[in-house]
Amino acid sequence: MNKNSLTLLLVFLLSLTSKAQISHTNNSTESLERPKLVVGIVIDQMRYDYLTRFYNKFGEDGFKRLMKEGFNCKNNHFNYVPTYTGPGHASIFTGTSPKYHGIISNNWYDKELKKNVYCVEDDSEQSVGTSNNSGQMSPRKMVSTTFADENRLFTQMRGKTIGVSIKDRASILPAGHTANAAYWFQGEDEGHWISSTYYMDSLPKWVIEFNKEHHVDSYLKEWNTLYPIETYTESGDDLNDFEGGFEGKETATFPYDLVILKRQNKGYDILKTTPYGNSLTTDFAIEAVKGEQLGKDNETDVLTVSYSCTDYVGHNFGVNSKEIEDTYLRLDIDLGRFLKALDDAVGKNNYTVFLTADHAAVDVPEYLKSVNIPAGYFDSKAFRNSVNEFITNTYGNNNLIESISNNQIFLNKEKLKELNLDLDDVQEDLVNEIISYNYIEKAYTGTAMSSTSFIDGIERLIQNGFNQKRSGDVIFAFAPAVINYGKTGSTHGSAYEYDTHVPLLFFGKGIKHGATFQRTEITDIAPTISALLGISYPNANMGNPLDFVFK
Template sequence: MIFKKTFILFFIIFSAVNAQQKGDQKKAEKKTKLVVGIVVDQMRYDYLTRFYNKYGTGGFKKIISNGFSCNNHHFDYIPTNTGPGHASIFTGTTPRYHGIIGNIWYDREKKEKIYCVSDSDVSPTGTSSPDGKMSPSLLKLTTIADQNRIHTQMKGKSISIGLKERGAILSGGHTANAAYWFRGKAQGNWISSSFYMDRLPKWVIDFNESELIDSYYKTWNTLYDINTYDESGPDFTNFERGFKGKEKAVFPYDLDKLKNLNGEYDIITRTPFGNSLTTNFAIKAIEEEKLGKDNHTDFLMISFSSTDYIGHNFGVNSKEIEDTYIRLDKDIELLIKKLDFFVGKEEYILFLTSDHGATHVPSYLKTKKIPSGYFKEATIHLELKNYIQKLYKRDSIIENISNHQVFLNYELINKLQLDSKKIQKEIADYLFQKKQINRVFTRSQIEASDFSSIIGSKIKKGFDPKRSGDVCYVLTPSTITYSKTGSAHSSGYIYDTHVPLLFYGSNIKKGITNKSTFVSDIAPTIAVLLGISFPNGTTGNVISEVTE
C-alpha cells in the first residue's frame, strides 16, 4: 500500500516536472515573429521619471511594468550624436569600429566634409531632390537586422523608418528591404533611394497622396491644461528659440499660419505631430508589408526624430518638451495596440532606447549659478591656426578643424620633413591652455593607450584611425558650441550619455537592473533572444538579466 502511494506520488511529481519542462521548452522554441526597435532621438533617461505621472497606462508605463528596464544605461564613446548613436545601437559596437564618427565629418581623401549617409552613386526614389541620394555605404559593419536577414536566408523582412534619413538608414543596415525618410520643405512625402528600390510601393504613394500629412497643419497646444505641467519651467523664457513669425515661444502654435516662414512641411517635423506622422506611417508599414505574419522573423526600426528638433529649439526644461513626451506616450500606446492586434501579444519583441541625451540650456544653468557656457569655436580655431602658422612659417599645416578635432596636412608635413607627433603635441598644449577646454588627446596618445580615465576611454571608442582627426579636444561640462537658446549634445558627460533602455514582449522577463549597461550591449542581447549570430563587429556584452 505504501509502495503504491509512493509510486503514485512519484508519478504525479514526474508528470508535473515533465509538463513544466515541455512548457519551458515550447516557450524557448517559440519563434519571435517581429522585432520592433524604437529609437527616440535625444531622449534623456530622466524623461521617463520626470513625466511619469503624466503618462497613461498603455505606453511607457506598460513597457516598464511588463518588461525589463536598464536604469543605468549609457553611451560609452564621444561624440554622442544621431548618426553614431543609431549605428552603435544596431551594430553592437562603437564608432571606432563601425566608422560612423559623426553626422558629418571631414574626409581626408576628398578634402571636404561628408554626410554620414550621403551616396552620390544612388538615385533618389520618390523625389527629384538630392535628399534621396542616400545609403548605408559608409557604415563598415552589419547590423542586427542584417544578421536576421542572413539567418533567414533573406526571407525575414527589414523595414526602417525615420523622419531623418540617417536615423532610418543606419538602423536598417545594408540588407534592409526598405528605408524611408521624410522630405519636408514644399514636398511633404516619405521618400527613399535606389539603394533599396527604384519606385516607391503603392502603399507609400497612397500614404503620401492621402490627406493625413496635410492634416497636421493645425494648432499645437498642450494636450492637458498647461497649468498642470509642473515638471517643466515657465512657458515663456529667454532660453527658447521658437518659430519665425511668432514673437514669443509660447503656446499655442498655429502651424498653418507659420508654415511659410518655417520650411513648409518641415514645421510638422518640429512638433509632436512629426512623431504622430511617423507612428501612422509605421503602422501602415506593419499592415501593408504584413510584418510578423509568417514563420520568418521580421524587423521594424522606428526612429522618432521630432523629439530632437524640439529639444534643440526649446530646451530640455521647456513646456514644449513635456508636452512632446506626453503625446509620444500616446503614440507608443497606439503602436502597441496595433502590434497586439495585428502581430499578436507575446509574438513580438520591442525595445526602446535613445541615440543620445542632451544638456540643459547653459544660459538657463547660469541663472542657477551652475558652471556652464558657450565655446567660441570660430575664434579659438582661428587663433590656433595663426599660432601654428607663426610657429612654422606656413599657413597650411592644419588642414581642417571640425567636430572638436584637428586634421593635419600630412602631404605638406612630409614634404617639409616635419615631425607630426611634435606638431600634435604643440597643438594639444596650446588648446589645453584655453579655459573652456577640459582635456586634449593626440592621435599618438589615442593609438598607444588603453586609457584608465573615463573620458580618455570614450574618446578612443569614438576614434576611427582612418577617419578621425589628429588632435581631439573635450570641452568643460555644460559648455557647448551652439546658440544661446535650445539644448545641444555630443559630449561624453552624463547628461548626454544616460538614456533609457527598455525591453518588452516575447520571452522578456519583468524586472529592472541598476548595473551599468552600454549601447553596444543591445544588439547582442537581441541576437541571443532570437538565436542568431551577432553583428560582425560586435564588442558589447549580452545583458543576461533580460535573457535568463
C-alpha cells in the first residue's frame, strides 16, 4: 500500500469514528430528553376492578384513553399495611413503605408526645387563605424524599412542584418537602382553596382569583345519575340497607338536592361526598397548570393531583352503590377534559402521566353476609375491655397500656420498668391472649417485627408497615372482610386483595402502549418516574423501575 492509499484509509477510518461519535451523542441526547411535565394522579379508594366493571360505560377520552394509548399494569398492589390515605400517598411518591417514610397511618399514637397526632399537622405553621387552623400543615412528619423532591434537587430548584387535592394530606405528602405549593379545600362556610406558610406567605394571584370567582357555587345543584338509573346494571339496587346517605334525606337514593342538604351537612363540605368535588378539583388543577406555567420551559415540572371524593362516596355509600358508579362515570369525563387541557397547555408529546390509587376498599360486610360470604364487624370497645381485663388479672395493674389504635397496642414502658416486667414477655403474653379473640386472624410482637425478616404473606405487609420508632408493641390483623367500622358504607386498611389491588396506568411521553399481569408494587412507581427523568431515586426508595413500560 502506497503513502497516498494509507492516507486515504486513515481519513476514511477517522470519518467513521467521527460519525459513530456523533451518532452516539445524538442517541444519548434523545434518550435523556425528558417530559416537560409529570402528572401524578391518585384516585382515593379506587379498586382495580372499577376499570373493568365500568369500562363499557366510560367514554373514549378519560380512563379508556389512558389504557388504549398507555401502559396498564393489571396486577398492581400495595406491599404494606395499613392501606390508608396518608401512607398510600406517601408510599406512591417516595417509593418506599411506612417502615422507612414514617407515615404509619392517617393518625397515630406518638410514643414521645403521649398523644395522637395527625400525619401532616404542624403547629409551627399558619394557615394561608383562611382564618381557620386547617392550614397549619406541612410534610415534616414524612422523613424521606419524594421523586418530586429529587427532581427539584436535580434541576437546582428550577423545576416546579405543585400539589392539589380536596384533602390536605393528599396534596401535601405527594408534593414532598421542597414543593413550591400544595393546595387543599376548606369547605364548611368558605368553599375556598387554601395552603400553609410552609409554602408561602400569601396565596398567588391566580388562586385568589379562582376563589373569588367561587366556582364552588356552580356545583351546589341536584345530583342525579348521569345516565338513566336503570342502565346502571354494574351496581346494586339504589334503595338498600347498606348505605349511609345524607342528613336531611330519609333514604340514600337519587336524586340529591345539594342546595337543601348543604345546611345539614357542613355547608360546602357536602361536595366532598359527591362527584362534583372531583370536578372542582379538576377545575383547580387545570388552573394550576396555567397559573404556574407548568411545562413551559426545559426543566421538568411535577403536578400531583389526588381525587378525594371517590373515597368519601365509597365510605358513605359502599363499593357496590349506584352512587359510586355515577361518581366514576363523571370522573371519567373530568379526566378526559383534564387530559385535553394538558394537550392544549403543554403539548401531546410533552407530558407524562401515571394514574393509581392510595388504597382500594372492601364490599360492605352486611351486604357480603346477605349473600352468604363470611364477613363481620370488629367490636373495638369490647376488645379494649377484654385486653385491659387480661392485663389487670395477669399483672395486677391496669395502667400498662397507653393506647390501642390502628390495630396496634402501645405499652407503657415506664410502668413496665417500675413493675420490673420484661417487655418481650408482656408482648408475647398479649399475642397469645388476643389471637384467640373472635375475628383476629394474625398477631405479632413488635420485637418480632424488628428482628425477623418476613418474605411473603400478610406478615411481609405488616412488617413493611412497621416503623420501629413509631409503631406499637403488638400488631394484629383481622380475618378477611372484617372491619372496624359502621354497618353502612365501605372502608379499607387491610392486607387483603380487596384493599391492595389498585390500578396503575402510565401514559404519555416515553411510555409505550401495552399491558402486563406481572406483579408490580406501589413502591415501583417513584423509581420508574425517576428513571424516566434520569434523576436520583427518592432517598429511602425500596422499589424497582418498571422498564417494560418505556418505549
